[in-house]
Amino acid sequence: MSPEKKELQPVVDVKNQVSGPAIGLLVAGIIGGMFSLVTLISLGIGLGFSTFWVRELPKGYSDLYEGAFGMGGFFVGVLVAAFVIFAALKMKDLTQWSLAVAASILVMIPCISPCCLIGLPVGIWSLVVLMRPEVKAAFH
Secondary structure, three states, X not given: OOHHHXXXXXXXXXXXXXXXXXXXXXXXXXXXXXXXXXXXXXHHXXXXXXXXXXXXXXXXXXXXXXXXXHHHHHHHHHXXXXXXXXXXXHHHOOOOHHHHHHHHHHOOOOOXXXXXXXXXXXXXXXXXXXXXXXXXXXXX
């Protein structure tokens, strides 16, 4: 077997190992972006955060959640979603290992990603795969 074929085989295997978590990160990023767009649309039509509570928030808090806090949440959500999507694509191509690790950690943080249902398991799975020595060595 030639040296070129020996080198090619592990990279293909690593691409297969990384493919699942990268797609999971991509899905988490897309869903996070959609949640952010729903936030923007709900703010635009006047359904603020306080309308989802059973009881009323104290005066002043509802204005905070519906105004600056809501728009800030939208912008943070869009930025995080874009970063996670970009990092997932780089991870799938086996480039930017540190970016993939950062996105894997970021997607697990509550309130800025769909963490409990998708982000937490995908982030853990992604970190486990990224920390394998052969996967780390295949990134360039």
